[in-house]
Amino acid sequence: MRAELVLMGKRLDMAARVRRRALVVSIYAGLALLMASLWSVDRWHTSGVYMIFATIFVNRLFLGGYNFGGLIKPFNGKAPRRSAYRETPFLMLALRVYQPTPEESEYRSDEREVHQRDRAHYQAYKVLTIGLTVLWLVADWKMKVPRLLMWMHVSADGLLYGLVLMAIVAALTLPQAILLWTEPDMEEEVTASISGQPG
Template sequence: MIVESSPFPWFSCTRRRTRRIVVAVYWVIVLSIFGLYQWVVSLHPSGFYGLALLFPLQLIVFLPAILGGVRAGGIVKPFGKVRLLPMDDTFTRLNPNQPLMGNISAAEMTLDERDEWDRDRVHYFAYTASRWLVLALAVVQVVAGLAGPQWLLRIGAASFILIALVLWSLPQSIILWTEPDMEEPQ
């Protein structure tokens, strides 16, 4: 489920320990951005600064691409089918010197039956986790709506971002966390 040739030249993803560090850093960044958003919105309820934070929120949307799965080019193989472009003489690249997706071959990005089984397994886990998350956030909303403080209401209002993040990046995170060290092809 992990691409053998790392898409990042400064980082080898063959070892589980390294992958776990990436996942931990990823979630620290994501939750920090979410916390920062909550803090700024609480300071400026007019919403202007919250709107200004749309940029880091966009980062949140695109961060899962680093982990992979959602599209080709990340550490995890893309979950869907990879569409290959014809690389013959009729195909002109804007920058021929730049390697395509870190020179990862199409065969490396194609899922075999175990990859598909693993993909389905982690997506089911993420679906179940997000179901409980939605339930918990709904309870928070109800409590906040009844007699809760204003900050609690804001957390509930912005929590759709967290749910989206869980759906978009929890499957990849589980794969990166649980997949054992890569073996030698011998």
């Protein structure tokens, strides 16, 4: 896990657990606000896909995990791909832009981090199982006993679509959020490792 975020050239210290938890709450509050706003625009008819794009953007910028970038190392342990055509214009203009390749420790997880990643996915899996059970229950009521959903001001199809959107957002963000929420303060780990080394 990285200890800082870089946003628009500014470094934000995220070593403290309180800051990471505030980031997780802010991300989910922002995604909930976006989802409600998109509902008010067109009942997610065409704007629902923007929810998925926003989630991918949040992963890329803040969370990481499924994307290179953010606080969590990539889950797949692979280095980011570099495109050769981006360097060509600089070479043609005889300009040199230093783009260092990331160190292996920036994208490969050690044994402890792999264990934490697996545990976070297991916890996220339990939450998603509950969410999918609720989704199945609503779909079952819609199909077999539609009058159970008539008291709502939302159509059953709209409700199902919203639940599916929430399940996708949770599937793409929940393991990273669990890791950010549960990791202790990083200063304590760094201090413990420094004090354990011979001087």
